Amino acid sequence: MNEDIKLNNLLDNLSTAILLLDQDMRILFANVSSESLFEHSRNQLFRHPLSEFLIGDCIKIERFYSALHNRDSFSENEIQLIFKDGRHCLASMIVTYYESDENGMLALEINPIDQIKKLSQESHQWALQQASRDLIRGLAHEIKNPLGGIRGAAQLLERELQDSNLREFTQLIIEQSDRLRNLVDRLLGPNKPPDFQWVNVHRVIEKIRTLLTIEHHGIIIERDYDPSIPDMYIDSDMLQQAILNIARNSVQALNGDGTLKFSTRIQRQSTIHGNRFPLCAQIKIIDNGPGIPDSIKDTLFYPMVSSKLEGTGLGLSISQSLINHHKGKIEVDSWPGHTEFTILIPIAKKEDIK
Template sequence: MTSQDIHKPLLDSLSTAIILLDSHLQLCHMNPAAEALLSISCDRCRGEAITHFFHESSDTPGELLHAARQVHHYTKRHAEWQLLNGEQITVDYTVTPFADNEGLVIEILPIDRLLRISREEMLTSSQETTRVLIRGMAHEIKNPLGGIRGAAQLLARELPDQDLAEYTSIIIDEADRLRNLVDRMLGPNQLPEVANLNVHEVLERVATMIRAESDGRVRIARDYDPSIPDIRGDKEQLIQALLNIARNAMQAMDEHQTPNPTLTFRTRVRRQYTIGRRHHPLVVHMEVIDNGPGIPEAMVKQIFYPMISGRAEGTGLGLTISQHLIHQHNGLIECHSEPGETRFSLYLPMDPPSTTT
């Protein structure tokens, strides 16, 4: 019995992903944590070269593993691994040779979740600061607007020449326009009216409105998980959040005359998912995907801020409102974009939301 066989029961009890390789870099054993991480079965893949199961994007396959034999151990941080199923993960890993030179031990720590939580916290904090600033500025703007409008109305009554009323009408109309803009910047101020809802009914309502607004030019594709149960939330607010995203995609495809413009609605269930610092056993993952021109990389990180828009006719408020509505449901919106595919991902906890203002 080799030293590897002796240690297998202990390795199987660990929550850390561990892989054992022989001297030819072929798979001898991986514990359940490693099987779950790499989405492969040890029993079916034993004896295969480990480089068959993942490829490190910045490295010639197997180069670091061969190099690890020459030293006591090797550690690499923030390595990007491309898995056999096409998924990409970010890991820290350590390669250590066995003392008897029989093979290698690879210890893997996935850090995607930690990086995502850190990124979300920084983004949420920045956006919350911006939201507070915008609200403060909006209230300061609304106060003098009321005075300007009132003064213009009084002035219109005292004018000796009615032909001059055109100018006071312009003042009143522009004051009203600015007030409406400020109200939109402030966003919805009502708390969600929570009830049981079916996320597919929400998406179908959005699909119907997009089909009507585009006169059927935009094709709607569906990729639903019918097993998703009802969740708790405000149906009208979720429709508005998703409609803002889908409408932006439709308008971007129209402006760039995208051939065969298509919107894809996708639903899945994600298990053991963390939003902010709160862990959820189950979340609903909804995606709105379009095949339009994409969002410039420099703008992707800013699109949820007010007054930021990639379209000439855009107001820059739709996505801000969507984010606010999803935030009130303790959810999360993410955006990934490249030419030919823009993907908005919405995550909503299946446990009842505690309303957030």
Template sequence: MTNDSPLHRLLLDNLTTATLLLNAELRLEYMNPAAEMLLAVSGQRSHGQFISELFTESPEALHSLRQAVEQAHPFTKREATLTSLTGQMQTVDYAVTPIITRNETLLLLEVHPRDRLLRITKEEAQLSKQETTKLLVRGLAHEIKNPLGGIRGAAQLLARELPEEHLKDYTNVIIEEADRLRNLVDRMLGSNKLPSLSMTNVHEVLERVSSLVEAESQGRITLVRDYDPSIPEVLIDREQMIQAVLNIVRNAMQALSAQNDLHLGRISLRTRTLRQFTIGYIRHRLVAKLEIIDNGPGIPADMQDTIFYPMVSGRPDGTGLGLAITQNIISQHQGLIECESHPGHTVFSIFLPLEQGAASHEP
């Protein structure tokens, strides 16, 4: 890219679309900051590198690029898989446009990540289902709690009229079961209390959870800490976030306890930062990523799309409320929770915005 077009360079530098310029030999002439971020490389250091030294795609991709140079024919490829130098795989769409100059034919590559769009779509569907479920649960709770109050009151009145004391055992059962059902409904509804936000070190939250887990497991499960100490403090409700993380870790403990040898169980708590990460339609310059990883049996494939619904549990004795409560807490913090699972490896990822005032809306 020539130095006599500062305005063109300024425009390209500020595009959110990853853009690369290749010469006729398929060597890098220019990449904008969006492309640097996508490929996790430096444009200045990568100048002159062959395209396959930056990322790899299908074997046919190189042939198509050479044909585009020779025939000056543009093309577009959908849902291609790019593998960066770090081994990270991404699904992208990219368009190749030949630019004919006096000296040679250049190729302009515009790369559009699909992973982010797919994640946003999935997240929107998840949040929509969560909102629908909330409305359903609230309506159901109203219909349940009203008769429960009447049943409980009638049992209390009946207890006063009983002639013999031992007969009150039956009314006590009615009262206790009514209370149990009311508490269950209240837990399904979740807390109406707004988060009490304060600047908190996320590692304090994880350390508190770690101490509880170590006490409950009595050292039978290996707990691995992998922290990024450079993560700044986050604006969160400390107690609620402890509860959210603890719900996930306890689920992992219960999954590991189903294995034959509990001592082989391992739970890892890992923290990292991510730049330019989108939550919903808002792109955040910096987010904290908290991962809870276990080597348990994994979540059944047919349950993975519904694990955040109330009353959905993989255990016969489970209430299915822990993850629903966790998702509600994370949503109140404008964050995001995701899960990936297969046998031997389950990862729950929590994303929390670090720069509240540095967010921008996605187009």
């Protein structure tokens, strides 16, 4: 009896979720980490089939029965678990055949790797984004210099032309030069330093919500705010533009029918680009649209990347740049029926701002 108690205590102190399944794939044992992973108590998990808590064929249940029948074991390095409440979790999984009192069972170890993989991807993508920004800045300046010369030459030529019909062509050169210059300016991002002030972040979001409500009548816009978030030292115009760019992308993906949700929370001990912050404001923009195509997920924040035929692909790139001014970051998680952009911005203390 004492040995069983010691074993249970040991399993409860593991960060890995441990489940024991019988021959009908019903849960006979679950440790504390399993309760956290499934967001159900042990009593709610006990004697219920594993498939009752997961959606579809995210786990191949036939493989479990095969392992039980053949007294075999197997592992999965990356498996996307989809829970009945809509949550997704990337995890590694080890399934081991276990025999007790001549009854075959399966021991299931599940280790969530979302955070580890996310940090690795974030570091890699951040380096690539920085390199692409440096490249774009260099190219943009190289383009703007001759562009100014072309525009100036067209203006001088226009003054010398006697035929008004020919001036139509010089005007075309000037207009297209201006169009290209505006595009280059947008590629470069904001050209003015931030105007930081103490602002209530919910007032910024409410302006966006009101604007979108007026523009898009067929879309349901929900809000779920955390009133404990204190005033933040931010540039309200920059933050408004960053959120608006993301929200408008979400609205376009909904195509006039669906739900857009703004949610805020306090997040503690967050790592942003290698720096640890004790408190951050978490702003989520969530829609129930078709999701982001797999082909652009890894390059979503790069300039000129868009899934829309007429899109410039600059909105999210500009949003990323604006949030970078606040030492923050933008994360995205998407699957069919759910897209979730998360903005994290460190919360500064008033006594630390001079």
